[in-house]
Amino acid sequence: AQSVTQPDIHITVSEGASLELRCNYSYGATPYLFWYVQSPGQGLQLLLKYFSGDTLVQGIKGFEAEFKRSQSSFNLRKPSVHWSDAAEYFCAVGARDDKIIFGKGTRLHILP
């Protein structure tokens, strides 16, 4: 069965520092992979997606993610975080049946 693990429940970084959020997935075939962001009290916004091809994908708001098949990982990165990046981030894997499995999320805190 498909599953997604986000090992960090909370991450705190200083404004201007680099960021990496970890995500590991379990899926038998080549997965569709996603990162979403959710600000408090709001819906989820799609940051980026990976379907195939180049394993480094660029998204909105300066985020990128790298698909590593050998490690079953799809980590999210940003070279320099801004206070407005404070939010909850969800990694997700999509199957062929039009459903997406979400991780439990990582809450990002930014120190001024």
Added chain:
Amino acid sequence: SQTIHQWPATLVQPVGSPLSLECTVEGTSNPNLYWYRQAAGRGLQLLFYSVGIGQISSEVPQNLSASRPQDRQFILSSKKLLLSDSGFYLCAWSGPGVAEQYFGPGTRLTVT
């Protein structure tokens, strides 16, 4: 462009009362539609999804039901709310055969 609406934004209901949450999508045809519930610290739980009018699949047996009376309308209902129904309810859509989902702003339901 496509837009997804949910209402109401917030709702406080007593135990045993009925529930109706509505979701509509604009700017697309024949979307897949999804209802999720988000409880604190537990990520997103898929409740129902629909690939067409009158076609509803239930993921989790519970006190809720869903209906799709029109192509771009998805309704979440309950005849008698339980305390455990409290949470943040999110509607999402995807294009037919397209993996990524797009989320509405959500409804915060508090059952008292």
